[in-house]
Amino acid sequence: MSKKIGDVILDVQNISLAFGGVKALTDISFNVREHEIRAIIGPNGAGKSSMLNCINGVYTPQHGSITFRGQTFDHMDSHDVATMGIARTFQNLALFKGMSVLDNIMSGRNLKIKSNIFLQALRIGPAEREEIMHREAVERIIDFLEIQAYRKTPVGQLPYGLQKRVDLGRALAMEPQVLLLDEPMAGMNVEEKQDMCRFVLDVNDEFGTTVVLIEHDMGVVMDISDRVVVLDYGKKIGDGTPDEVRNNPDVISAYLGTSH
Amino acid sequence: MFYRENGQFKTSYRADQQIFAITQDRVGILLLIAFAFLGVPLLADEYMFRAILVPFLILSLAALGVNILVGYCGQISLGSGAFMAVGAYAAYNFFVRVDGMPVIAALLLGGVFSTLVGMFFGIPSLRVKGLYLAVATLAAQFFCDWAFLRVKWFTNDSASGTASVSDLQVFGFGVSTPLSKYLFCLSFLVVFGLLAKNLVRGAIGREWMAIRDMDVAAAVIGIRPMYAKLSAFAVSSFIVGVAGGLWAFVYLGSWEPAAFSVDRSFQLLFMVILGGMGSVMGSFFGAAFIVVLPIAINQCLPVLGHLFGFTVDTAALTHAEFIIFGALIVWFLIVEPHGLARLWSVGKQKMRIWPFPH
Amino acid sequence: MGFFLETLLGGLMAGMLYSLVALGFVLIYKASGVFNFAQGAMVLFAALAMARFAEWVPLWTGMVDNRLVTTSMAFVLAGGVMFVVAWTVERLVLRHLVNQEGTTLLMATLGIAYLLDGLGQSIFGSDIYKIDIGMPKEPIMAFESTFPGGIMINKEDLIAAAIAAALVIFLTLFFQKTSTGRALRAVADDHQAAQSIGIPLDRIWVVVWCVAGVVALVAGMIWGSKLGVQFTLSTVAMRALPVVILGGLTSVPGAILGGLIIGVGEKLSEVFLGPYVGGGIEIWFAYVLALIVLLFRPQGLFGEKIIDRV
Numbered sequence A: 001m002s003k004k005i006g007d008v009i010l011d012v013q014n015i016s017l018a019f020g021g022v023k024a025l026t027d028i029s030f031n032v033r034e035h036e037i038r039a040i041i042g043p044n045g046a047g048k049s050s051m052l053n054c055i056n057g058v059y060t061p062q063h064g065s066i067t068f069r070g071q072t073f074d075h076m077d078s079h080d081v082a083t084m085g086i087a088r089t090f091q092n093l094a095l096f097k098g099m100s101v102l103d104n105i106m107s108g109r110n111l112k113i114k115s116n117i118f119l120q121a122l123r124i125g126p127a128e129r130e131e132i133m134h135r136e137a138v139e140r141i142i143d144f145l146e147i148q149a150y151r152k153t154p155v156g157q158l159p160y161g162l163q164k165r166v167d168l169g170r171a172l173a174m175e176p177q178v179l180l181l182d183e184p185m186a187g188m189n190v191e192e193k194q195d196m197c198r199f200v201l202d203v204n205d206e207f208g209t210t211v212v213l214i215e216h217d218m219g220v221v222m223d224i225s226d227r228v229v230v231l232d233y234g235k236k237i238g239d240g241t242p243d244e245v246r247n248n249p250d251v252i253s254a255y256l257g258t259s260h
Numbered sequence B: 001m002f003y004r005e006n007g008q009f010k011t012s013y014r015a016d017q018q019i020f021a022i023t024q025d026r027v028g029i030l031l032l033i034a035f036a037f038l039g040v041p042l043l044a045d046e047y048m049f050r051a052i053l054v055p056f057l058i059l060s061l062a063a064l065g066v067n068i069l070v071g072y073c074g075q076i077s078l079g080s081g082a083f084m085a086v087g088a089y090a091a092y093n094f095f096v097r098v099d100g101m102p103v104i105a106a107l108l109l110g111g112v113f114s115t116l117v118g119m120f121f122g123i124p125s126l127r128v129k130g131l132y133l134a135v136a137t138l139a140a141q142f143f144c145d146w147a148f149l150r151v152k153w154f155t156n157d158s159a160s161g162t163a164s165v166s167d168l169q170v171f172g173f174g175v176s177t178p179l180s181k182y183l184f185c186l187s188f189l190v191v192f193g194l195l196a197k198n199l200v201r202g203a204i205g206r207e208w209m210a211i212r213d214m215d216v217a218a219a220v221i222g223i224r225p226m227y228a229k230l231s232a233f234a235v236s237s238f239i240v241g242v243a244g245g246l247w248a249f250v251y252l253g254s255w256e257p258a259a260f261s262v263d264r265s266f267q268l269l270f271m272v273i274l275g276g277m278g279s280v281m282g283s284f285f286g287a288a289f290i291v292v293l294p295i296a297i298n299q300c301l302p303v304l305g306h307l308f309g310f311t312v313d314t315a316a317l318t319h320a321e322f323i324i325f326g327a328l329i330v331w332f333l334i335v336e337p338h339g340l341a342r343l344w345s346v347g348k349q350k351m352r353i354w355p356f357p358h
Numbered sequence C: 001m002g003f004f005l006e007t008l009l010g011g012l013m014a015g016m017l018y019s020l021v022a023l024g025f026v027l028i029y030k031a032s033g034v035f036n037f038a039q040g041a042m043v044l045f046a047a048l049a050m051a052r053f054a055e056w057v058p059l060w061t062g063m064v065d066n067r068l069v070t071t072s073m074a075f076v077l078a079g080g081v082m083f084v085v086a087w088t089v090e091r092l093v094l095r096h097l098v099n100q101e102g103t104t105l106l107m108a109t110l111g112i113a114y115l116l117d118g119l120g121q122s123i124f125g126s127d128i129y130k131i132d133i134g135m136p137k138e139p140i141m142a143f144e145s146t147f148p149g150g151i152m153i154n155k156e157d158l159i160a161a162a163i164a165a166a167l168v169i170f171l172t173l174f175f176q177k178t179s180t181g182r183a184l185r186a187v188a189d190d191h192q193a194a195q196s197i198g199i200p201l202d203r204i205w206v207v208v209w210c211v212a213g214v215v216a217l218v219a220g221m222i223w224g225s226k227l228g229v230q231f232t233l234s235t236v237a238m239r240a241l242p243v244v245i246l247g248g249l250t251s252v253p254g255a256i257l258g259g260l261i262i263g264v265g266e267k268l269s270e271v272f273l274g275p276y277v278g279g280g281i282e283i284w285f286a287y288v289l290a291l292i293v294l295l296f297r298p299q300g301l302f303g304e305k306i307i308d309r310v
Helices: A048-056 A078-084 A101-107 A117-122 A126-145 A160-173 A190-207 A218-224 A242-246 A249-256 B023-043 B046-072 B080-097 B103-126 B130-150 B178-201 B203-213 B215-220 B225-252 B262-275 B280-308 B314-335 B339-353 C002-032 C039-061 C067-092 C102-124 C155-177 C179-189 C191-196 C201-227 C231-247 C252-277 C282-296
Strands: A008-019 A022-033 A037-041 A063-068 A071-073 A086-088 A178-182 A210-214 A227-232 A235-240 C139-142 C151-154
Touching: A008 A048, A008 A210, A022 A048, A022 A063, A022 A210, A022 A227, A022 A235, A037 A048, A037 A190, A037 A218, A048 A078, A048 A086, A048 A178, A048 A210, A078 A086, A078 B215, A086 A160, A101 A126, A101 A160, A101 B203, A117 A126, A117 B178, A117 B203, A126 A160, A126 A190, A160 A178, A160 A190, A190 A210, A190 A218, A218 A242, A227 A242, A227 A249, A235 A242, A235 A249, B023 B178, B046 B080, B046 B178, B046 B203, B046 B225, B046 B262, B046 B280, B080 B103, B080 B130, B080 B225, B080 B262, B103 B130, B103 B225, B103 C282, B130 B262, B130 C102, B130 C231, B130 C282, B178 B203, B178 B225, B178 B280, B203 B215, B203 B225, B215 B225, B262 B280, B262 B314, B262 B339, B262 C102, B280 B314, B280 B339, B314 C102, C002 C039, C002 C155, C002 C179, C002 C201, C002 C231, C002 C252, C039 C067, C039 C102, C039 C201, C039 C231, C067 C201, C155 C179, C155 C201, C155 C252, C179 C191, C179 C201, C191 C201, C231 C252, C231 C282, C252 C282
Parallel strands: A037 A210, A037 A227, A086 A178, A178 A210
Antiparallel strands: A008 A022, A008 A063, A063 A071, A227 A235, C139 C151
């Protein structure tokens, strides 16, 4: 069964971002189609995380705009981005260390919780029913990610690979349309990577979630992504299917170096 | 052996999410509350009520409020004394100026005013954090110190600058004997404790903790930092304000702004640190510790001094208090930064596997 | 106009003293990333030590007449005491709290403040003591030609300002030009990273707290000479906090400028605004001013911008 890739859902236009004298991104443009898996690759320091941070509203670019589902913004507000249906994971895991796995993933549901503070204080009726409803949704995610045994453990005590799953779980809890994954497989061994790949593919398959994926492992990128963007020193040097990018001379010289 | 969850299976999420999920805990807490309402009145004498139990209850409430702001939401506040003052003076003005205002209503209205002031002085938390925020809250503290001293209206234009209430009546019962004061404060504490626990284990509690742990990530998953921080200030100030009203009306009876000075703010903060930040139980532990400590020092030190052959005068006692206090804070922070509550839960863990060592 | 200038000058002088205390805060923060709530207690402790030593040294050495020598010896002894304090704090407290978060360290310094308060008064006594370092008490009348009657300037304040200025210049040079200063700045940035390149954390911290202790001693000496050494001196720290915030936690010139601004602001507002609102506003003026600045510049006037990385 082949996947139906839709129209452009996210369009990044001419984004430039600088910190003082350091140019993190220069005139980056690319688009993302609905239901596809789009990889962003490039050497370290190429500006990949900065790009995601711009989409999320963590950084504000000096130039350029981002269009999501037809609406154009020149800077994104983190909260609005989340409400619009864009979720992400973080390269350095931004988990809430003081809370358990369950609470961390539940925090991803906060967007959808409607009961106000007074109802929550009394914890009766609508507030209690809502908690239980969201707990059920979160438990489905916990089942999906196979972390049932750890749900009450404080996340700080979990090994790195499991923490990465919790990070993913929290993002999934938001029921996003677009999932931004920042090096979800960093620091994992082969088995863990296979598990993570499986999760990403399942999410894309079952829920149709569009995935934008930063990743260093070329095998993973070539295997699971539909299209690839290549960044180097803040500039775009390649854009296309994995095969096209693999044979692009600029990409080859950026990664492997050319002989002079 | 006795404290095991063996055989206690939860078959619904509702059961799993209860406040006291383990049966032994539930039984224990019910017994404790029953003892507090029925047993203590039979056992305690007037001194215990006046000097230990009533201040413990009211300061526990205040510490609970401070813990919500500092421990759960991670916003350092050194202005809690001021919020207690606002609660106290607002309640006083409602009580004295409005005919027939019931005591409980006055106290709750005091809390509402404290909420407003708390949210106002919480605005800086949207821009700054950590130490800068602590200094901003000190602005609240000193401003309120001055306002309640200089603005005569707050004290009903009394000549001496003190405010006082007497002859409190709640639903026809007088609140003037030590026992009735104790029961009055205990009721407040139990009710507020339950409400607070519901908040911190619910969605808003998770928002607060998310802001505390990593506010950038919190924004990205759709939590509004402004709402979370201001709501923490609001809830915290409400509880602290009501506690301030209780302190003034029930414990002191007649008070001056100095009762709510920056020393009070520090005292509440210490309760939260020693008791355990981010823990409802911790607030109670911390309050108990700090209420009992000076009394313990006052009783024990002269005895110790006698043993070693020197007399301990009152000045030396105060200094000793300071020294022991400071040393304890430092020691706790090194040994167990999560406070007495962590020691308690570690103890419970050991109880679960007793008599096995691990 | 003459009165305004007098108030202004008075404010500048008071501000200089605030700057001195603020300097101690900034030093420790710059060098160890710790905000030392105990700075005020250190001022009191140092001043108490100085005052009592000044009394006791003549008794110990029999040199009752030579005030200059005995006072200098008292100063050195008090400095030694501050060194012991610094060493103890590093050994017993800081060493165990390496890389804990800022809040924990802040609370720890709060604990140290209480400890020093109690300890100082136990060892040195809790009466009001005098420090007499021979500073002239008579005011001088300046600018008598421009303003009728002249402007009253306190000689004592003038000398205090000069001492403070000298100290500041010395410390700024120390931080910028010496290798120890560089090491201190590295430690402030990242304890573990500094350790990993071989900077001896424990020795650095002893140095820093020692320097802060000496600054506290000088501040305590001057304040104590003016006001008498008593318990309330530790609340001086509370008045210096907004100075530090206003200037920016990491900036030595910020501490100076902040102190001057607050000193002047307090005096002027007390004299010209105070009568309208019932007086006594200096207990909150500095804080509210700092608060307003914080809303527009969260890092203070000269502080470094804080960037959060995700």
